[in-house]
Amino acid sequence: MVNIELSRFRVKEGKSKVVDEWLAFLNENIEETLLTLDREKMYVENIFREKLNGEEFLYWYSIQGKGGQQVEESDSWVDKKHLQYWNECIDNTFITKDLKPSVIMIPNNVRHIMA
Numbered sequence: 001m002v003n004i005e006l007s008r009f010r011v012k013e014g015k016s017k018v019v020d021e022w023l024a025f026l027n028e029n030i031e032e033t034l035l036t037l038d039r040e041k042m043y044v045e046n047i048f049r050e051k052l053n054g055e056e057f058l059y060w061y062s063i064q065g066k067g068g069q070q071v072e073e074s075d076s077w078v079d080k081k082h083l084q085y086w087n088e089c090i091d092n093t094f095i096t097k098d099l100k101p102s103v104i105m106i107p108n109n110v111r112h113i114m115a
Helices: 016-028 030-040 077-089 108-114
Strands: 002-010 042-052 055-065 097-099
Touching: 016 030, 016 042, 016 055, 016 077, 030 042, 030 077
Parallel strands: none
Antiparallel strands: 002 055, 002 097, 042 055
């Protein structure tokens, strides 16, 4: 069984340049970042960015197995830096929008690997 999520988070006003740094940091350290995903049983994780009506949002799309380590429990320097960026940039006063999948299209051979 996997958990599939698409969540929207609002960026704090004035933090767009820090978001640029954050996303660049993740891309520049992608090999170390991918190592952290294994511990989290995170099969797929993507971040999308949108500016809408003068506000900026980040969207997380993920497919995660059960029983993985939470990012907050990680000792990885990449995860610690990632959480620092999160705390600086994500507006916790905004009610997160979680979208639910209506159709899940994962081929059986891929689904079998995730189980």
